[in-house]
Amino acid sequence: MEFGLSSEQTLLQDTVNRFLDEQAPLATVRQIAAAEIDDGAIWKGLVELGIPALLIPEHMGGVGLGSLDAAIVAESLGYHATPAPFLGTAVMAPLAFIQSGQQEALLGAMAQGDYRVGIAFGEAIGARNDAGTQFSSGKLTGKAIFALDAAADGYLVATREKHLYFVEATAKGFSRRLLTTVDKTRTTVELVFDGVVAELVSQDPGVFNQVLDAGRVMQAADTLGAAQYALDQAVDYAKQRKQFERVIGSFQAVKHMCAEMAASLEPCRSLVWYAGHALDHMPDESRVTACHAKAHLAEVGRFVAKTATEVHGGMGFTDLVGLHYWFKRIGANRQLLGSPELVREEAARLQGMVA
């Protein structure tokens, strides 16, 4: 019995962390957030580490690791607020293609960093206002909003019926525009489909669900990492910053804020591990567990993001310490792929609690 990371997983995490510490420091995040550079160099490095190949079976040219491994990477990316197309290109799209047996040819290109796939699932989770897509006669029409990755080469699009389609960004009738959000470490876009040729990936809602669950667990892991960073920064700051001739961390008020963050965040680590493990090994539990990981981390993340900022005092509010990149990333993870209320209702429905 071992509830935790294997030595291989620890090594993987260390490797990713070391790479990000060196190649994606705050200064680089700032540049990408300001659109001075794109996330290409970071992604290239992650590709070299094999990250987009992680979930692709070995016989398809991948590394053949599991969802927990991916969650560990997601945590590291969150910890570093790393701009990268990980969620779509390394997790959700590969899973969809593998599960459905479609577009397998793309997997190799994705694994090698030559092809990025964005995700347009919002309309299948809870369509906002007039957004939504319809498929007929081989073509997709409509609009998807807050789709992931502005630089994707193609998009995996879910309709309200939870059917999945694949669309190339170069296709006729396809257009997109950047939807700026508070979180500049990732990009979202509006996709407009004016009778765009689309290839069916899956009409099985089970595939959609599996891909969505994985995405949600990755987001939970990303929030875990981002919140852990915020907590670490707050603790460090509390140990250094002096007011009233004492380091502020010696004041019970500040100490307890840190303790409350740790107390609520620490069990989240285990929850994320479990949810990651469940995706591959516990089909009966994995859906509910993914919902809980997503929703619970959204709530704890919001609390930690706020509290860590407060511990930093005015500095936390400034751009100087850069903590806001994490604050906003946590905020984005909360809303994308289903806000907590919606996800909790789904957890209840999955347990037969909704009449």
Added chain:
Amino acid sequence: MEFGLSSEQTLLQDTVNRFLDEQAPLATVRQIAAAEIDDGAIWKGLVELGIPALLIPEHMGGVGLGSLDAAIVAESLGYHATPAPFLGTAVMAPLAFIQSGQQEALLGAMAQGDYRVGIAFGEAIGARNDAGTQFSSGKLTGKAIFALDAAADGYLVATREKHLYFVEATAKGFSRRLLTTVDKTRTTVELVFDGVVAELVSQDPGVFNQVLDAGRVMQAADTLGAAQYALDQAVDYAKQRKQFERVIGSFQAVKHMCAEMAASLEPCRSLVWYAGHALDHMPDESRVTACHAKAHLAEVGRFVAKTATEVHGGMGFTDLVGLHYWFKRIGANRQLLGSPELVREEAARLQGMVA
């Protein structure tokens, strides 16, 4: 412009407080809670102060004061965790009789402390399980649970249609039994009606609503008083209790617990005053305001009851300091006449927000 208590109101509150300080101290509350004595003596004293005559117009032999005055008294009763049939006999029943023009003959007896009226509204607010009453051919059948006042001489009973009936406790086919709750400072009963002769008080849901609103504001005021007591006790304890060679109130953790209680409770005082005032003077707002007072005080009360107990450390958990009477009273106020979720939904419905 004066948002606050008039000098007459301050005098009324002082008078009630002085009486309760002297005649209803914790030792007496304990005796009543243990059923060693009943609340008769306290009620007699309150009758002498004119409390049950408060809302009865002067031409009917009462004092002719308003709902805010009653709320002030309710606050004092909550502050002292006073066992007394105030809510039914001094507020809800008189209001029902006055508004409907029924049973006016009883008002005099009630004002003089010779007649107590209990309240069975639960089934009109949100009927639990199989409880509920039906009226036909002049008779009431069914069951009401958690009706207020085990020692009442008669009961004001609301059906699901929000019709009000009056039943004498001596009537044929009527039976009741005590329903013990955590809160021993008030009593609740199960009423069984086996074809009991009942007199119609009102078929106008408007009357029911008005009586209910008043009851809810009184409960909010009661919680305000009880929570203020809990806070006062906690602050006193924090000033005296020493640990680590310091009074615990000098520790930021304890100080901030007290500050958080005060910060959430202090605006409640104004809210209760406003809600009391609105009952008589602001018909457009009074219903929503009563709902908010009831629900908000329920939440703040729960927080204060828990936190004040924690400030007392182990002592708070014991019977020695008696704080638990207030803890439980606040808990009872939360659930009776509509739990917060239910009351908030009503507030939304009143504002046309529920489709």
Added chain:
Amino acid sequence: MDLSYGSEYSDFREEVRGFIAAHQEKSPSQASMRGAEGLAWQKLLLDNGYHSRTVPKAYGGFGAEPDILKSRIISEEFSAAQLSTGLGGQGISMLTPVLLEMGTEGQKLQFIKPTIMGEMIWCQGYSEPGAGSDLASLTTKAELDGGDWVINGQKIWTSTAQLADWIFCLVRTEPDAPKHQGISFLLFSMDTPGIEIRPLVDMTGDANFNEVFFTDVRVPKDQIVGRRGQGWQVANAILGHERGSLAPPDAAENRLKGIIKLMETETIDGHRVMDSPVFRDRLMKLQGQVLAMRCNDMRLLSARINKGQDARLAGMIVKLQGTELRHELEGFAIDVLGEIGLAYEDNPYLRGNGSWQYQYMYFLGLIIGGGTSQIQKNIIGERGLDLPREPKVAKA
């Protein structure tokens, strides 16, 4: 309990309404407050006693007796008509009251009129990187050299520093005195050589504040308010003015109305958000809290009019509760909007001009600024509930 302002105020309300009817087309937009149009409007308000009403005529004001209800009526009527109530800013809201109370006659004559006319814009030099919650530990020093103070050091959180003509500034003049007794309150022009301003970008993306650096800044000796070493008392008089005004409940009420509108118009899978009982319940919880703060505010207003009414504690909790509530309200709106709640800047799906996200962050800043929530709780505990102060720490 009397929520009306009484018949004696009806005339005044009519007078205000008359003014509004006659002049409302002259009210400037927010953007042009400092332009010619704005300054003309400001003058009109001053001449009619709708701004700086109680400031003596000698200093450019209207010279009226203080009357809180009249002030409230003015703000109610202007707000109802959606008119500008004139210029604000730290010179008007903070410095002017201080000069009236502690300035010399010369200072009053020199500074108040141009300040309230909008001709002299001020910024505040207060906090320092090393002096936040512990403001009294500030180290920017001013040393006398002949007839001048020579100032060296750094300030932070200085809003409107780029716009400001002058600064009111706390500096350490008696380095050997106990920390609260070694501070002085100086006034000087922002054109004085040796001042450098660096905008301080914050999490909203804007630079709502600045850092200001002083290198051998020379200020005439008499540009001091109060005596040498008395600056802390002067500063505290100002802080009192600031704390009350950070989170007025009418703003929270307007935001709540905005959220209700959002919930009625935004849909998820074709259903209005308002039709979600879970969101409705959260809305009602917040509405209850906003109502409680509104009632608390009415009590505070009343206590200022009716001597003898005690609302000390009710006043002390406003900053803490008001800023936390606003942050929560804005965060709730983001939840109502879901993904759309993330929209910012040029996003075409922006709702309310992006104000939900902006205010969500800005109010986190206000939770921290002007005395953090932790400092507020100390104040409530110590001054409000009379709990003992933190004991002195033993020397290591």
Added chain:
Amino acid sequence: MDLSYGSEYSDFREEVRGFIAAHQEKSPSQASMRGAEGLAWQKLLLDNGYHSRTVPKAYGGFGAEPDILKSRIISEEFSAAQLSTGLGGQGISMLTPVLLEMGTEGQKLQFIKPTIMGEMIWCQGYSEPGAGSDLASLTTKAELDGGDWVINGQKIWTSTAQLADWIFCLVRTEPDAPKHQGISFLLFSMDTPGIEIRPLVDMTGDANFNEVFFTDVRVPKDQIVGRRGQGWQVANAILGHERGSLAPPDAAENRLKGIIKLMETETIDGHRVMDSPVFRDRLMKLQGQVLAMRCNDMRLLSARINKGQDARLAGMIVKLQGTELRHELEGFAIDVLGEIGLAYEDNPYLRGNGSWQYQYMYFLGLIIGGGTSQIQKNIIGERGLDLPREPKVAKA
């Protein structure tokens, strides 16, 4: 990640199941645990290594090597079969490990066997009215008089004092030493003259605890564990045992299941509470928290098996989070029940035997007891996050 216990444990699980199948009818009810039936069951468990498994045979145990998974399998299987896992209490859970670690050979031989057999019941003399969070300031004193300690003072929060045969007790033996170094750990019979027990009724209405008064209680000099003045270290070893066991997540999971059942059966105006989205959302929030604590517990179990896995912080937060969560769960059940949630004692509408209200209060007691939430946060902050301790206060 491997959630199975591995094939090497299947045999052991089978063995436990075999025992259960053969003997389950002998398992006593909770009430008769201290009766003949209970003691016989206890002996059966001891003989088969299902209780005090790792206690050496010489002291009445089974003498097995520590194996956390085997212990877990025993508890899982007994729990699944709803059988008693035998006697608990402070003598077994707290004193026995301490004696094993710090007792003399004579003490081990004298006390452990009768304790685990259930023949010797212990209570704990620890907290005092003046020594709660600051336990080390305890003042119950023991002075040597010839061959005896003479004890005077008062203890509080002594559960099972009426039942107890013996007490393990912290007393001050070196009044002039620093407070942590002047305490000794004594053992003595509750029949010793000079002991008075007063039940301490708590908010649940029960007397879950007692006050114990000592007046010239004479205790033989050698009834001490560890050396004179070493009692604080002994006590801390025990506290560690206590903190981990206050809020196991399986109890929370069972309560959550109970709430789900309540929500499916209780109705409001004919609608199941489960059909209220607002209650459902609160349920899901709590389910998420309970799941997180379950996962945290699996991690802790794993870290005890797999050396090198760091779960220190995960362990430190259990008491704080676990007790707060249980209190919240019980409070939620009361809300689900509405008025019926108020039912207590002989109320015919009681649900779950009144346990919702009882546990709601009891867990508030547990939030306070065994190190208040405030003390827990200090510990998490200082030991878990390495934040500095509260500085020493200057002498007034």
